[in-house]
Amino acid sequence: MGKRPTASTLKRGPGRVKRIVLFFLKAIYLSPFVVFGLWLIGIVYFQGYDFKKPFSSRPEKKEEKVLKVFLHKQETVPRQHFHMVDQYVEAPTETQAVCVVCHGSYAHSKEKKTRAILNMHEGFISCYVCHSRQEHGQGKVKTTPSGARIKFLWVDSETGEFKNAVKGEYGKYPAQIFPIEYSEGEDGRIFTPIKLEAAQAFLNLLPELTPDQVSSAKAKLHEPLSKEPVSCADCHKKDGYLDFKSLGFPQQRIDHLISTEFVGMFEKYKTFYLPSVLDFRGN
Amino acid sequence: MKHNRRKPTRLNTRWPVFFNFVIPAVVCFFFFIGIGYAQSDASPDEENCLICHRYPRMGRYDEAGNKRVYYINDQLFAKSVHGKLRCKSCHVDLDKIPHENVKKVDCSIKCHLKDPSSNREFSHRGMVEKYENSVHGKGVNRQKKFPEDRPTCAYCHSNRSYNPYAGFWGKSEALSRETLARCQGCHTDKAWTEKVYAHFTHRLRRRRTQDEIVKLCTSCHEDKQKMARHGLEAISTYKDTFHWILVKYGVHNAPDCITCHVPVGYTTHEIRPRDDAMSPINKNNRIKTCSNQGGIQNCHPNATIKFAEGRVHAYGTKVQLMAAADKTKVSGNEEESLLIVRAREEITQSELFHYRVLSLISLFYKIFIGLVVGFMTMHQLLVHRRIKRNARKEDAHDAQ
Structure with a gap:
């Protein structure tokens, strides 16, 4: 005659496994009730408490203003922009310069006269084109510091495909112009003077760095960039830094791009007064 | 009677055809092309602002770190409620590049558009004066405190698009087209009629949910x-x-x-x-x-x-x-x-009394709910404990 299992015998063998499984089933069954109870206690007794607030929040460390600007105001178009803006303002792009990680999409801010105009170019020209000038030797051959040949091509914003020409006008292009490096025996790839990992590491470490460390880190990060970036006049002239024809611009547009009106306006005049003959107020 | 009629030559038989048909046809062609161009969606950009402002990335971060978008889509703008205005109608005193000391747009200035009801220059001045006198306005004779807190025109209003085909008839484009066609029976200027119809229906519809x-x-x-x-x-x-x-x-x-x-x-x-x-x-x-x-x-x-x-x-x-x-x-x-x-x-005394009664009721329910739920939980736990204890006793009894 077999002995009936007692509480002590249940603690061992297959009975124990069964008990653990039962315990978990009970826990799963009861957990919604516990959550509901906590929620009920919350709304009845703690009405003024914001449950969405994190339990512990570190006091915000003071960051440099220039970084605060775009790190905390992530590229949003102002609320209900009075002049309706379209999708081109914030056109998503798969491929973008590393510079955007820190400087945002409106990187130019110092020079009052040219900042908005220079920012205008960011929609269709990568920062690398102007800020990493790669002309070496007497013939000003465009090569990387390692000697790889450089060619400027359009890089499709969605697919990342290199193209000689794209359709579009007045800054509304489905691609951006990038410097493409061609090493011997290799396919072309985007020439990237600053590594993304370095920029991200800088941002991660930023709250911990002293002002001196920030300055030296920035200097190091920007070391591969040109001291003298490509200027307006370097491009907007005949046989300028960019070959507009090889980038597929029609001749009429090239004639306009290399005309001197705008470059002259910015380089010759401190302030350019619009002709008053264009002002029709009161007529 | 002998008519001295010249015998038509090959040349002068062709000239009437040329004068009567070809030249008028060419003139009409260019005339209608001109009208078509004038009625296109292009914005009236006499000041040539779009030479820069048509580029989508035209803009900057301002000193406070806010994104300032200076881009104008001229075709969208032309279809908007302010689409017939020139840039300098609102952005006055922009006479140099780079634009410095830019004044905020004053919606109370004259727009240089004729108000068809009065044939005078249109202006939002009346509306702005009413607003400044209202509870939200900055005050007219006496400046109210904290003027920076008070909403500006553009805080509530954006330059909305006209859509003539979302008029009286909900989203029925066909019915709106039919209504427009009736209007155009008398008002033959198609663009003008569309604009008036769009304005009329735009004002009649609720714009915000x-x-x-x-x-x-x-x-x-x-x-x-x-x-x-x-x-x-x-x-x-x-x-x-x-x-x-x-x-x-x-x-x-x-x-x-x-x-x-x-x-x-x-x-x-x-x-x-x-x-x-x-x-x-x-x-x-x-x-x-x-x-x-x-x-x-x-x-x-x-x-x-x-x-x-x-x-x-x-x-x-x-x-x-x-x-x-x-x-x-x-x-x-x-x-x-x-x-x-x-x-x-x-706050009146009766409201204060009402609030106190409500507070007491609220307090009563807080305690009552706590007691009821607490009692029920305690009861269930005690029952559970008793069942377990009985089970253990039974086991012990069986073992003996």
Whole structure:
């Protein structure tokens, strides 16, 4: 005659496994009730408490203003922009310069006269084109510091495909112009003077760095960039830094791009007064 | 009688054809091309601003770190309510590049467009004057405190697009086209007729949903600090009402802020404080407001004086301050002091009594619910414990 299992015998063998499984089933069954109870206690007794607030929040460390600007105001178009803006303002792009990680999409801010105009170019020209000038030797051959040949091509914003020409006008292009490096025996790839990992590491470490460390880190990060970036006049002239024809611009547009009106306006005049003959107020 | 008619030669038989048909055809062609161009969607850019501003990335971060987008899509703009205006109609004194000391757009200036009703230059001046006199305005004769808190025209208004095919008939493009075709029977200038039809239907339609209205108003009125500066309590008191529940769940014609604060016969630009005799929420006007006489639907058609005297928003900070033990003392905090001063003026003794009763009921239920749920939980735990203990006893008994 077999002995009936007692509480002590249940603690061992297959009975124990069964008990653990039962315990978990009970826990799963009861957990919604516990959550509901906590929620009920919350709304009845703690009405003024914001449950969405994190339990512990570190006091915000003071960051440099220039970084605060775009790190905390992530590229949003102002609320209900009075002049309706379209999708081109914030056109998503798969491929973008590393510079955007820190400087945002409106990187130019110092020079009052040219900042908005220079920012205008960011929609269709990568920062690398102007800020990493790669002309070496007497013939000003465009090569990387390692000697790889450089060619400027359009890089499709969605697919990342290199193209000689794209359709579009007045800054509304489905691609951006990038410097493409061609090493011997290799396919072309985007020439990237600053590594993304370095920029991200800088941002991660930023709250911990002293002002001196920030300055030296920035200097190091920007070391591969040109001291003298490509200027307006370097491009907007005949046989300028960019070959507009090889980038597929029609001749009429090239004639306009290399005309001197705008470059002259910015380089010759401190302030350019619009002709008053264009002002029709009161007529 | 002999007519001295010249015999038609090959040449002069061709010239009449040329003069009568070819030249008029060519002239007509260019004329209609010209009209077509003039009526295109292009914006009137006489000042050539688009030479820079048509580029989407034209802009910068301002000194406060806000993104300033200077891009204009001329085709979208041309279809907007301000589409016939030139840039400098609003952005006056932009006479040099780079634009410096740019003045904020003043909506009260003349637009240099003829008002068809008066044949005079159109201006929003009348509307702006009304607004400045309203509770939201900066004040006309005496500047109110904290002018930076007060919403500007562009805070509430954007330059919306006209859509002539979303007119009277909901989203039925076909019916709108048919209506437009009837208009164009007499008004043959197609572009003009479309514009007038679009304007007319645009003004007749509700442009924001109830939820959007509440979001717009609460974007300021939920800001506790901003409200306290003006002696107001934050608008969370509205979100504790049945009215908000209806809006939240998208009930047709649910009452939003506008329904009560700007009922039929009032305008949003003339919202007045409730102690103003002309305010729709003044105690003397409330019955009319609650019944929404003349509105799309009469909300509470049989509203009585007692009904209209009832609170719409839930009790908020003011009554809490009044009910506090130290209500006689004015706090050192200026904002709180202002709230107390206003609370003393606005909160009646009956409301205070009502609030105290409600607070007691609330407290009673808090304790009662805690006791009931606590007792039930305790009861269940004790029962569970007893069952377990009995089971163990049975086991022990069986083992013996």
